[in-house]
Amino acid sequence: MFITDIRKEFYEVVANQRVALLVASDVDALCACKILQSLFHCDQIQYTLVPVTGWQDLSTAFLEHREQIKLLIKQDDDLGVPSYDDIFRDEEDEEGDDSGNESDDGSEPSGKRRRFDEVNIGHYWEILFDYEQYEYHGTSAAMMFFELAWVLTKDTKDMLWWAIIGLTDQWVHDKITHMKYVTDVATMQRHVSRHSHRNEDEENSLSVDCMRISFEYDLRLTLYQHWSLYESICNSCYTSCNFKLWTLNGQKKLQEFLADMGLPLKQVRQKFNCMDMSIKENLRDVIEESSNKYGLKDIRIQTFGVHFGFKNRFFASDMVHATAALLESTDKDGSDSDNFIKALESLSRSNLDRLHSGIDLAKKKLLAIQQTVASCICTNLILSQGPFLYCYLMEGTPDVNLFSKPMALTLLCKYLLKAFVHSTRNKRCKLLPLIMAAPKSVEKGTVIIVGIPPESEISDKKNFFGRAFEKAAESTSSRTLHDHFDTSIIELKMEDRSKFLDALITLLS
Numbered sequence: 001m002f003i004t005d006i007r008k009e010f011y012e013v014v015a016n017q018r019v020a021l022l023v024a025s026d027v028d029a030l031c032a033c034k035i036l037q038s039l040f041h042c043d044q045i046q047y048t049l050v051p052v053t054g055w056q057d058l059s060t061a062f063l064e065h066r067e068q069i070k071l072l073i074k075q076d077d078d079l080g081v082p083s084y085d086d087i088f089r090d091e092e093d094e095e096g097d098d099s100g101n102e103s104d105d106g107s108e109p110s111g112k113r114r115r116f117d118e119v120n121i122g123h124y125w126e127i128l129f130d131y132e133q134y135e136y137h138g139t140s141a142a143m144m145f146f147e148l149a150w151v152l153t154k155d156t157k158d159m160l161w162w163a164i165i166g167l168t169d170q171w172v173h174d175k176i177t178h179m180k181y182v183t184d185v186a187t188m189q190r191h192v193s194r195h196s197h198r199n200e201d202e203e204n205s206l207s208v209d210c211m212r213i214s215f216e217y218d219l220r221l222t223l224y225q226h227w228s229l230y231e232s233i234c235n236s237c238y239t240s241c242n243f244k245l246w247t248l249n250g251q252k253k254l255q256e257f258l259a260d261m262g263l264p265l266k267q268v269r270q271k272f273n274c275m276d277m278s279i280k281e282n283l284r285d286v287i288e289e290s291s292n293k294y295g296l297k298d299i300r301i302q303t304f305g306v307h308f309g310f311k312n313r314f315f316a317s318d319m320v321h322a323t324a325a326l327l328e329s330t331d332k333d334g335s336d337s338d339n340f341i342k343a344l345e346s347l348s349r350s351n352l353d354r355l356h357s358g359i360d361l362a363k364k365k366l367l368a369i370q371q372t373v374a375s376c377i378c379t380n381l382i383l384s385q386g387p388f389l390y391c392y393l394m395e396g397t398p399d400v401n402l403f404s405k406p407m408a409l410t411l412l413c414k415y416l417l418k419a420f421v422h423s424t425r426n427k428r429c430k431l432l433p434l435i436m437a438a439p440k441s442v443e444k445g446t447v448i449i450v451g452i453p454p455e456s457e458i459s460d461k462k463n464f465f466g467r468a469f470e471k472a473a474e475s476t477s478s479r480t481l482h483d484h485f486d487t488s489i490i491e492l493k494m495e496d497r498s499k500f501l502d503a504l505i506t507l508l509s
Contacts, residue, residue, distance in 0.1 A: 006148050010072060015040065024485035026173070026407065027323045027343075031142035031166035034347050035159045039149050072144060134462040135487050137175040142166025143184060150191070157195055157211050162347060164188050164213070164304045165323070168316035171301075173407065174414050177461055185302045189215045192304065211349060212307040216315075217300045219287060222366060223318055226359050229268040229275070229283075230258075235366040241418045242296055246374035253294070260290045308349045322346055322358030325365050328405035368399035369412050373419050382420050384429055387508035388451070390501065391416065393438040403438040403448075406489045410450050412436070421455045430455070433465070435504070437497065445494045446481075452488070463488045472503035 021036065023029045036042075146163035149155040167184050170176045176184075192213050221239065224232035233239045233254065243257070244250035258268060263286070267275050275283075284300070291299040304316045327343035346354040372393070376382060382391045393400050403409045413436040421430045433454050440448040451465030466487025473480040478496040492500055 006072065007151055011148060011152060023340075025327060025340075026485070027169035027320050027327070028140050028142050028166040029485075030323060030327070030340075030344055030347065031140075031162040031169070032145050034162045034344065035142055035145040035149060038156065038159055039145070039152075039154060134464055135466045136460070136462045137170060139184065140166040140170055143188070146191075155191075157213060158349070160188070160191055160195055161211070161213055161306055163191075164316050165319045165347070168303065169320045169324075172317055172320045173411065175461060177459070178457075182302060185215075185304075188304065210307075210309065214305050214307075216303055216305050217284075218303045218305070218315055219284060220299055220301050223321060223359060223363060225272050225313065225315070226318065227272065227363060228270055229263070229272060230265075231269075231363075235363075235370045237415045237418060238299070239296065240370060240373075241415075241422045242294075244419075244422055245370075246377050246419070246423075257290060257294050260293065261286050308352065312352055314355070318359065319347070319355070321362035321366070322355055324407050325361035326354070326358040328402075328408055329361060330401050330405070365402060365408060368402050369408075369415055372397070372399065372403070372412060373416050376416055377419055377423055382416070382434070384426075384432065385435075385501065386505050387432070388504070389417070389420070389429065389432045389434045391434065391436045393436070395439045395442065397438075400439060404440050406448065406450065406484055406486070409436060409438055409448060410452070410486075410489070413450050413452050417452060417455050435465070435501075437492075439494075440491050446491050447494055447497060448489065448491050450489045468504060468507055472500055472507055475507075476500055476503045478503075 021033065023033050140163070142163045143166060146155060146159050149159050167181070167188060171181045192215055195213065220236060221229070221232040222236040224236075227235075234245055239245075243253050245254060258265065263279065267279055272280070288299055291297070305313060306316075307313050323343045323346050326346050327339055329339050329342070331339075342354060343358070345351045346358045375397075376391055382389050384390075393403060403412055413434055416436065417434040420434075424430060431454050433452060435449060435451045437447045437449045440446040449469070451463065451469065453459060453461070453463050453465075463486075469480070469488070469490050470482075472478070473490070473492075476496070476499045478500045479493040480496075480500075481491040483491060
């Protein structure tokens with residue numbers, strides 16, 4: 001069933017209740033959590049990581065109370081979720097004489113009952129198959145809860161900023177189409193304009209604690225304001241793949257690009273904050289002009305920035321990369337629950353030290369991704385397996401521990417596929433999806449596997465690997481663990497890897 005009145009069917013139901021909030025391990029979900037925490041004034045929250053068995057118990061409980069489950073989905077999202085009545089139907093009790101009477105055990109009258117439609121079981125499976133065969137994303141959860149706060153006239157600038165970060169997370173991790181992103185950016189832009197025109201007292205607008213959000217057309221250069229321009233260009237997926245920076249010709253082309261902009265190497269190799277002010281003021285226009293000559297026609301992207309006080313300035317993508325890096329930190333001294341709390345803290349403007357530490361971790365992560373991509377391309381580690389491409393990171397690969405985390409491996413996988421498409425001359429391989437595997441736990445003998453759809457500018461971002469993984473594991477009795485919100489990410493016993501891949505080849509051929 002779907003929620004049609006978000007105030008009545010959600011907010012008023014949970015406003016005075018103690019609830020369990022299940023949060024997926026991604027930045028959008030963390031932002032949604034922050035908005036709910038602020039909306040319900042929850043200063044004290046107890047965080048507990050639910051083990052796999054706990055999720056299974058919860059899933060069983062959900063199935064037992066399926067009539068009470070309601071989905072909060074934006075009406076504009078065409079997600080194809082089957083309605084409850086398509087699967088279960090009202091049926092008059094066969095024993096009409098007992099209709100309306102109490103049962104022997106004194107339970108409620110059973111004049112009508114909801115039962116599984118056994119007659120149309122074929123139709124039932126057809127509906128579920130159509131819905132479950134693909135995995136895809138709708139509107140950001142953070143945006144949904146911000147709109148709840150707006151409906152209740154309880155929205156704040158902090159909530160708006162978290163909603164923007166949630167949307168940007170979907171763009172950074174390539175979860176939604178460009179058209180969907182642009183549409184949702186326009187929605188957020190209207191909210192930004194509304195908040196900017198609110199009457200604020202002069203003292204607050206000039207305070208060192210003030211917060212200013214702005215809509216901007218910025219460069220597709222990751223973390224460039226917290227890095228050097230040169231390092232950002234080298235480690236951004238967009239520029240690295242277009243220049244093919246893993247080749248000598250690509251490096252030469254980059255030097256020509258910098259020369260065309262008229263930027264001295266001394267300036268582009270030092271911290272952005274240390275660059276001459278005269279260069280920084282016109283940097284976007286200079287880069288955009290030269291980018292058009294070198295085929296980088298989409299170097300600018302619609303996004304949002306924020307000022308915290310007078311000195312601290314961040315783009316929404318900076319926040320996404322920093323928070324994701326903290327969430328999947330491989331620091332031996334920190335547990336998953338510690339990482340979760342640190343990532344949540346980095347979203348608060350009162351904890352900028354945490355955010356800056358996240359940015360440092362994000363830069364190390366992006367460096368590792370770029371170096372791994374270059375290594376995989378140059379050593380031909382991407383193999384064509386017929387219906388898909390396959391790449392396996394061996395134990396001992398530099399930074400392989402970093403890619404035992406789902407978001408990091410998925411980002412690497414998408415970066416690698418873009419790089420491969422730009423470098424290969426095989427037209428057929430350019431149209432194939434990619435499966436990537438990396439060691440998950442040496443002690444347990446497991447690998448983590450992620451599958452992504454083919455690289456395409458017109459892709460609808462639908463991923464079919466979740467269903468394929470499930471079928472391949474079932475047909476080979478492979479020992480798998482589906483412990484992630486995204487079904488296209490699974491964990492697998494190392495010794496089952498070969499038969500699992502063989503089954504996938506057969507299934508998808």
